Amino acid sequence: MKLAKRVKALTPSSTLAITAKANALKAEGHDVIGLGAGEPDFNTPGHILESAQNAMNEGYTRYTPAGGLQKLKESIIQKLQQNQELSYVPGEVIVTTGAKHALYTLFQVLLDEGDEVVVPTPYWVSYPEQVKLAGGTPVHVEGKEENGFKLTPEQLQDVISDKTKILILNSPSNPTGAIYSSEELKAIGDVCLKHDIMIVSDEIYEKLTYFGERHVSIAQLSTELKEKTIIINGVSKSHAMTGWRIGYAVGNRDVIQAMTNLASHSTSNPTSIAQHAAIAAYDGTQEPVEEMKKAFEDRLNKVYEQLVKIPGFKCVKPKGAFYLFPNVTEAIELTGFNTVDEWVEAVLEYEKVALVPGSGFGAPDNVRLSYATSLPVLEEALERIKNFMEIHQK
Ligand SMILES: Cc1ncc(COP(=O)(O)O)c(C=O)c1O
Numbered sequence: 001m002k003l004a005k006r007v008k009a010l011t012p013s014s015t016l017a018i019t020a021k022a023n024a025l026k027a028e029g030h031d032v033i034g035l036g037a038g039e040p041d042f043n044t045p046g047h048i049l050e051s052a053q054n055a056m057n058e059g060y061t062r063y064t065p066a067g068g069l070q071k072l073k074e075s076i077i078q079k080l081q082q083n084q085e086l087s088y089v090p091g092e093v094i095v096t097t098g099a100k101h102a103l104y105t106l107f108q109v110l111l112d113e114g115d116e117v118v119v120p121t122p123y124w125v126s127y128p129e130q131v132k133l134a135g136g137t138p139v140h141v142e143g144k145e146e147n148g149f150k151l152t153p154e155q156l157q158d159v160i161s162d163k164t165k166i167l168i169l170n171s172p173s174n175p176t177g178a179i180y181s182s183e184e185l186k187a188i189g190d191v192c193l194k195h196d197i198m199i200v201s202d203e204i205y206e207k208l209t210y211f212g213e214r215h216v217s218i219a220q221l222s223t224e225l226k227e228k229t230i231i232i233n234g235v236s237k238s239h240a241m242t243g244w245r246i247g248y249a250v251g252n253r254d255v256i257q258a259m260t261n262l263a264s265h266s267t268s269n270p271t272s273i274a275q276h277a278a279i280a281a282y283d284g285t286q287e288p289v290e291e292m293k294k295a296f297e298d299r300l301n302k303v304y305e306q307l308v309k310i311p312g313f314k315c316v317k318p319k320g321a322f323y324l325f326p327n328v329t330e331a332i333e334l335t336g337f338n339t340v341d342e343w344v345e346a347v348l349e350y351e352k353v354a355l356v357p358g359s360g361f362g363a364p365d366n367v368r369l370s371y372a373t374s375l376p377v378l379e380e381a382l383e384r385i386k387n388f389m390e391i392h393q394k
Contacts, residue, residue: 006133013125014360018344022354033381034354035369038174039242040322042295044277045288048239051280055273062272066264067256068095068248069275075282076248080231084220091253094260095278097270099204099234099247102259104130105266106200106230106249109258111136115165120151121362122325124174124202128362139164140362145327148316149176153187160191166198169218172205175361175368176325177318179209185218189225199229204247205321207238207289210297213319219251230255237321238289239281244274296322299371299378306382307369311389322372325358329365335392340364346392351384 019036026032055061067073073093080086096102103126111117111134119127119138128138141159143149156167169188171180180188192199199218206215219229234247249259263269300318307324308315312331315324328340337343344357344367358366371378 009132010129011360015125015356018348018354018356021345021348025348025352030352032348032352032354033373033377033384035371035373035378035381036354036356037370037372039372040237040240040292041372041374042240042288042292044240044244045281045284047284048241048277048280051284052273052277055276060272060276064269064272064275066267066269067260068093068270069272069279072275072279072282075279076250079282080250084217086217086219086226086231086250088250092256093248093250094256094263095270095275096234096247096249096259096263097267098236098245099202099232100126101245101267102232102234102247102249103127103200103202104133105259105262106232106255107131107134107136109255109262110134110166110198114163116161116163117166117168118156118159118164118197119168119362120155122149122173122175122358122366123168123362124170125360127168127170136165137163143176143178145316149173149178149325150180150184151188153191156188156191160195160197164195164197166200167192168200168202170202170204172209172215172318172320174205174321175323175356175358175363175366176316177321177323178316179213179215179319180218182216182221185216186221189218189221189228192228193224197228199225200232201229202232204233204237206233208293208296208322209320210293210300211319215320227252235278235281240288240292241274241277241281244271244277246270246274246278296371299375300324302375303369303371303378303382306379310382310386311393322370324369324371325361325363325366326369327365328367331389334394335389336394340367343367347385347388350391351388353381353384353388 073090113135117131120143131138219226230251235241312334315326332343340357356368
C-alpha cells in the first residue's frame with residue numbers, strides 16, 4: 001500500500017511506543033510499573049459524571065453546532081474572565097475534540113507551505129508533527145536546563161526569519177513543569193510584537209501549579225498581546241477528563257471562524273454529552289481540582305527528594321504539570337549505555353519500569369517520569385531504578 005508522503009514523515013509518539021512495550025510485558029505476566037502516563041490517575045469528579053448522565057437522559061445525544069454549544073462557550077468565557085480577567089465573545093471561542101485537535105486545526109488554518117513555527121525544546125511530542133502535517137517547518141530553540149528549560153527573548157530573536165509565523169508557548173510545560181513568569185512572558189511577547197509573530201499559548205496544565213506559583217497567560221499582559229495570541233486549553237488535565245475529549249481555542253475571530261469551518265468538515269462537533277459534562281466542570285465546584293493539585297504537589301515533593309539521590313540523576317525541580325524531567329547523562333555513562341533510548345529500554349527490561357526517553361521531546365539527555373500515579377507505586381519505581389543503577393554501574 002502506497003501511503004501519502006505527509007504520513008510517511010510522521011514520527012510515532014514516543015510516549016505511546018513505550019506504553020505499548022510496557023503493555024506487552026504486562027500481557028506476558030510481568031509486574032510492570034508504567035510512569036509514562038500523561039493523564040491524572042483520579043476519576044472524573046462525581047458531579048461531572050452526573051451531569052453527563054442527565055444530559056443523556058434528557059436527550060442531548062444529537063449533533064451540536066460545529067464550534068460547540070453556546071452554553072459551553074459561555075462557561076469558558078466566564079472562566080477566562082474570572083480566572084484571568086480576559087474578555088472574549090462567543091465568536092472568539094471554539095470547542096474542540098480535546099486540546100490536541102484544537103492545535104491540529106489551528107495549524108491547518110494558519111500555516112502555508114514553508115511557514116516557520118518556533119518550537120522551544122523540550123517540547124510536547126505532537127507540536128512538531130502537527131506543524132509538519134500542516135506544511136509548516138518547526139524551528140527548534142533549546143530551552144536550556146540552566147534557565148529552567150525556558151526560552152529567552154534573545155534566543156527567540158536569533159531564530160526569527162522572514163518566514164517565522166508562530167511561536168508556541170506551553171506554560172506550565174509538558175515535559176519540564178517549567179512556568180514562565182509575567183516578566184519573562186512580557187519580554188518574549190515584545191519580540192513577537194516587533195516581528196508580527198502569532199503566539200499559540202498551550203495552557204492545558206494551567207490548574208496544576210505548585211509552591212505558590214501562579215499561571216499567567218501571555219494574553220493577559222496587554223491588548224496587543226491578546227490580539228496576537230490564541231489560547232489553547234481544555235478539561236483533560238484540570239478536571240481528570242482525558243477520555244471525554246473536550247478542549248477549546250480562544251482568540252482572533254477570523255482564525256476561530258476558519259477553525260470552525262474546518263471542524264464542520266472533520267469532526268462535525270465534539271461529543272454532545274461530553275460538552276454537557278464540561279459545562280458542569282467549569283460551572284460547578286472547583287474543590288476536586290484543588291484536591292488533585294494538592295495530591296500532585298505532595299507527591300512531587302516526596303518523589304523529587306528520592307529521585308535526586310539516585311546516582312547519575314540531576315533534576316530541575318518542576319513547578320507545574322505532573323512530570324519530572326531529570327537529566328540522566330551521567331546515569332547513562334555510569335551504566336555504559338550509548339543513548340537515552342537504550343538506557344530506558346534496559347530499565348524496562350531489567351526492572352520493569354517504563355519511563356519515556358527525552359529524545360521524543362527534543363531533549364536526548366533526559367527522561368520523563370509521570371507522577372500521576374500513587375505514592376507507593378512511585379516509591380517502588382524509584383527503588384527499582386536505584387537498584388538498576390547499583391547492579392549495572394561499570
Ligand atoms: C502540552 C499538552 N498540550 C495538549 C495536550 C492535549 O490534551 P487533550 O487531552 O485535551 O487533547 C496534552 C496532552 O498530553 C499536553 O500534554
